[in-house]
Amino acid sequence: MPVILNAKGLNxxxxxxxxxxxxxxxxxxxxxxxxxxxxxxxxxxxxxMITGYTKPxxxxxxxxxHDITRLQPRDIMRLGISRSFQVPQLYGSLGVFDNMxxxxxxVLANAGLGxxxxxxxxxxxxxxxxxxxxxxxxxxxxxxxxxxxxxxQVLPGGARKLxxxxxxxxxxxxxxxxxxxxxxxxxxxxxxxxxxxxDAVRAEGTTVLFVEHDMEVVSRFAQRVLAFYDxxxxxxxxxxxxxADPEVQRYVAGKRDPVERTHA
Amino acid sequence: xTRDRTLVVLPLLLLAIxxxxxxxxxxxxxxxxxxxxxxxxxxxxxxxxxxxxVSFGQALYFCLGAYTAGALGRFFGLxxxxxxxxxxxxxxxxxxxxxxxxxxxxxxxFFGLLSLALSMILYGLLVKSETLGSTDGFNILPSTxxxxxxxxxxxxxxxxxxxxxxxxxxxALVHRYLQTPTGRLAPAIKDNEIRVEYMGASAQRxxxxxxxxxxxxxxxxxxxxxxxxxHIDPNMSYWTTSGEFIFIxxxxxxxxxxxxxxxxxLYGAIHTTAFDLSPNTWQMSLGIxxxxxxxxxxxxxxxxxxxxxNT
Numbered sequence: 268m269p270v271i272l273n274a275k276g277l278n279x280x281x282x283x284x285x286x287x288x289x290x291x292x293x294x295x296x297x298x299x300x301x302x303x304x305x306x307x308x309x310x311x312x313x314x315x316m317i318t319g320y321t322k323p324x325x326x327x328x329x330x331x332x333h334d335i336t337r338l339q340p341r342d343i344m345r346l347g348i349s350r351s352f353q354v355p356q357l358y359g360s361l362g363v364f365d366n367m368x369x370x371x372x373x374v375l376a377n378a379g380l381g382x383x384x385x386x387x388x389x390x391x392x393x394x395x396x397x398x399x400x401x402x403x404x405x406x407x408x409x410x411x412x413x414x415x416x417x418x419x420q421v422l423p424g425g426a427r428k429l430x431x432x433x434x435x436x437x438x439x440x441x442x443x444x445x446x447x448x449x450x451x452x453x454x455x456x457x458x459x460x461x462x463x464x465x466d467a468v469r470a471e472g473t474t475v476l477f478v479e480h481d482m483e484v485v486s487r488f489a490q491r492v493l494a495f496y497d498x499x500x501x502x503x504x505x506x507x508x509x510x511a512d513p514e515v516q517r518y519v520a521g522k523r524d525p526v527e528r529t530h531a
Numbered sequence: 532x533t534r535d536r537t538l539v540v541l542p543l544l545l546l547a548i549x550x551x552x553x554x555x556x557x558x559x560x561x562x563x564x565x566x567x568x569x570x571x572x573x574x575x576x577x578x579x580x581x582x583x584x585v586s587f588g589q590a591l592y593f594c595l596g597a598y599t600a601g602a603l604g605r606f607f608g609l610x611x612x613x614x615x616x617x618x619x620x621x622x623x624x625x626x627x628x629x630x631x632x633x634x635x636x637x638x639x640x641f642f643g644l645l646s647l648a649l650s651m652i653l654y655g656l657l658v659k660s661e662t663l664g665s666t667d668g669f670n671i672l673p674s675t676x677x678x679x680x681x682x683x684x685x686x687x688x689x690x691x692x693x694x695x696x697x698x699x700x701x702x703a704l705v706h707r708y709l710q711t712p713t714g715r716l717a718p719a720i721k722d723n724e725i726r727v728e729y730m731g732a733s734a735q736r737x738x739x740x741x742x743x744x745x746x747x748x749x750x751x752x753x754x755x756x757x758x759x760x761x762h763i764d765p766n767m768s769y770w771t772t773s774g775e776f777i778f779i780x781x782x783x784x785x786x787x788x789x790x791x792x793x794x795x796x797l798y799g800a801i802h803t804t805a806f807d808l809s810p811n812t813w814q815m816s817l818g819i820x821x822x823x824x825x826x827x828x829x830x831x832x833x834x835x836x837x838x839x840x841n842t
Contacts, residue, residue, distance in 0.1 A: 318729070344731040356726040358719045369719045372712030373732040381712050438731060 268295040271474055272317070272348075272442055277326035279312055279498075286312035287323065288498035294442070294474065299465065301489030301506065302478045303519050308495035310478045311353070314444045318350045319343045331441070345377055349440035353447045353478075355431035359420035363411055363430055366419050367402035370437035393439030401437070408467040409433040425452050425460055432464055436471065443468055445477040449484060457481060461488055482520060486510055494519050537706050537788060541699045544789070548695050552688050560687040562803060564759045566795040567694040569779055571752035573791035574705055575745030576780040582741055583721030584638065588646030589776045591653050592623035592746040594768035596753025598663065599623075601671055601763045610672035612693045615754040623750025627743045635739035638724075650768050657765035668764025671757050694755050701748060702788040708744070709788070713737055749776075778817070782824055784831020793832060 272294040279287040286309050294300060302310045315321040317328055319340040328336045335343050358366050371391055375381035375398065380389035388397035396404070406412050409429045414422055419430060428448060435443055448464055449457040461484055468475055479485050485492060485506055492509035494502040496518040502509050509515055552560060572593050579586055596619030603609040603618055630649060637645055658666050673680070674690050681689040708714040716737050719727050724734045757763045766772065775798070783794025805816035828834055 340728050341731045341733055344729055350729060352725075356723055356729070358722040358726065360718060360722050369715060370730045372715050373727070373730045376712035377731050383707060383711055434726070434730065 268297055270294065271296040271331055273329040274313070274317070275327050275329070277313070277316055277323045277328070279316060279321060279323050285498045287316065287326075290326070290498070290500055292493055292500060292503070294476065296441075296474055297472070298474055299469075299488060299490045300474075300476045301485040301492045302476060302495065303480070303482070303485055303492060303509075303515070304495030305519060308519075309498040310495050311446060312498075313495070314350060314446055314476070314478065317343075318348060318444060344438065344440075347438070347441035348444070349435035349438060349442070350444040351428075351432045351435050351446060351448060353450055355427040357419040357422075357427065357430055357434070360418070362416050362418055363406065363414045363422070364402055364416060366430060366434060367405060367437065368398060370434050371398040371401055374438045391437075405433050405436055405467075408436075408470070410463055425456050428452060428460065429464070432468075436468065436473075439471055440473055442474045442476070445475065447478050447480065449479065449481060457484055458487070482510055538703060540789065541703055541706075545695055545699050549692055552691055557684075557687050560691050561759065562799045563796065564687070564691045564694050565756060566792060566799045567691075567698040568752040568756035568759065568795075569776065569798065570792035570795035571698055571701060571755070572749040572776045573779040573783055573795055574702060574788060575748035576776055577783070577785045577788075577791055578705065578709075578717070578741045578745050580780060581717035581721070581785050582738060584738065584741075585643050585777065586646040586742075586745070587643045587770065587773050587777070588648070588650035589745065589749050590768050590770065590772035591646070591650035592627060592749035593753035593756070593772065593776070594650070594653055594657070594763075594765070595623045595626060596620065596750030596755075597757035597763045597767050598657070598753075599750070600754040600757040601663070601669060604672040605669065608672070610675045610758075611678060612674045612676055612690050612755070612758050613697070615758050616693070616697055616751045619754025619757075620747040620751040623753070624743050624747035627746030628739075631739040631742045634742055635735045647770050647773065650773060651770060654765050654768040657768060664764070666765060668762060668766075671761050671763060673761070674758045690755075690759055694759075697751060697755075698792065701751065702792070705744070705748075706788045713740065717741070778821060781821070782831060784828075784833040786830065786833045787836075790831060790833035797832060 270293045274290055274292045277287045277290040290309070290313060302313065304310050312321060316323050319335070319338050322337060327334055330346060330348060333346060335346065358369055361369065372381065374391055375389055378392045388399065390396055391398055391401045394401045406415060409432065411426060411429055411433060414426055422430065428451070432445065432448060449461055452460055465475065465488055489506050492502070492504060492506050493500050494509055494515045501514050501518065502512045504512065510520070548563065572589055576586060576589055599619045599622040600615035603615060634642060634645060657663055663669065674686055676689040676693055716727065716732060720734045720737060727734045753767065779794045779798045780791065782798055783790040801817060801820050802813065805813040809816065
């Protein structure tokens with residue numbers, strides 16, 4: 268599969284803390300990649316750099332032939348990279364359906380549709396259906412139809428997570444970055460939610476990168492694992508091989524007493 | 532979901548007002564016309580409030596609209612109420628477009644106080660400007676309508692007609708705007724700007740657009756107030772004037788484009804009655820009214836209509 272996203276030599280420091288240290292990663296189209304590592308290892312910084320929230324001090328990020336290193340989050344999103352958040356970012360005062368309609372409205376506006384002089388319901392780019400139908404379709408995919416008219420602020424934790432991810436799908440992104448999609452969700456729900464998310468997202472042909480702490484989730488759903496430690500990618504391999512790696516066992520899974528790692 | 536009848540109600544209401552005008556006394560027509568002027572400013576404030584922004588300086592654009600009308604009369608001999616309003620709205624929008632690059636970056640109390648500061652700068656400039664009458668201001672030429680001078684007893688009716696047509700046209704345009712994706716973005720900006728940005732929209736740009744529209748509406752209102760009252764002075768830019776507009780906007784609520792006009796009319800009625808009953812303590816009466824409103828109708832008088840419809 269061709270490489271769709273290519274991070275080269277990314278470096279980022281916050282004062283004395285190095286959050287990214289020569290991070291290189293080439294992500295292939297249609298893959299599902301798990302990002303693992305302890306808190307502060309650099310996973311979220313990696314996602315933040317790809318989505319434009321944080322600019323790297325050095326290095327470049329190429330997406331489908333574009334250099335997106337210095338672009339604003341909204342411009343990166345318009346090119347086809349969406350993200351979800353560890354803490355769901357919803358429009359709390361609005362209903363679930365209205366949350367979707369706001370997102371779809373933005374997609375229409377960015378395509379120059381649905382403006383002041385337009386009439387009727389314009390088809391949403393990527394879906395070819397009016398916004399209302401796309402909203403229903405996506406809510407159905409994510410199992411949220413029962414909450415259709417419920418206020419986003421009062422949804423249960425799992426549904427909030429799902430709505431956060433459903434919102435990222437309105438623009439039918441080519442790459443989706445999920446920041447801890449199962450955090451705050453009960454262990455019984457984790458596999459179900461992850462399965463539903465991946466089914467819904469993969470049905471639209473989207474490449475997925477997800478941050479996860481639960482190694483069982485990673486081994487079941489990821490095709491490839493990037494293990495972060497101290498701002499570096501220490502292992503880049505298929506899940507079975509990555510999770511068996513002694514360094515991952517020591518620094519990520521915490522199977523042995525952590526020993527200060529010396530970088531060559 | 533209730534059916535939206537705003538675009539049906541607007542022309543009917545216009546017809547009702549123009550018919551009622553034949554029977555209203557002059558003083559009542561004055562109050563209605565001023566309510567249209569204040570309602571236009573409050574309509575703009577409503578757009579900003581929906582996005583969670585409170586402007587304490589809308590008097591800046593109200594005053595700019597008024598002084599644009601005044602300057603057109605004083606320096607060019609123009610007196611047409613329609614020309615006044617359109618020019619007032621255009622000048623206010625142009626100034627807001629420039630200032631919007633600064634204002635649209637701020638939220639919350641910073642947006643409010645910065646807007647207040649800008650209106651007080653205009654106040655300071657006008658007070659020092661002898662060409663524009665300094666603290667006394669100056670009188671506006673008697674109104675004409677579409678190039679004709681109405682008979683003396685028809686002046687108020689003519690101005691009210693022009694005001695009603697322009698105000699309701701503005702309300703219809705704002706209503707349409709609120710149905711566009713950018714217009715619908717307001718509550719999303721209020722709720723979660725991070726999500727707005729990560730969905731591919733610029734919250735700053737959306738706020739800038741709303742700020743310019745709000746200013747244009749305030750400019751229209753200012754020019755209308757100028758020609759209705761017949762006199763302008765720097766107090767039109769003073770912060771207490773901005774406070775009155777916020778009063779009206781809160782009184783009205785943000786649920787319909789008709790609400791600001793109903794709010795402005797009610798404000799005019801409370802103001803006139805309070806002043807009539809107790810000239811020395813009318814501000815206290817206004818204060819008590821606002822207090823009662825916030826306690827019992829926090830979403831404004833328009834929520835009464837929604838409640839009635841839902842029961």
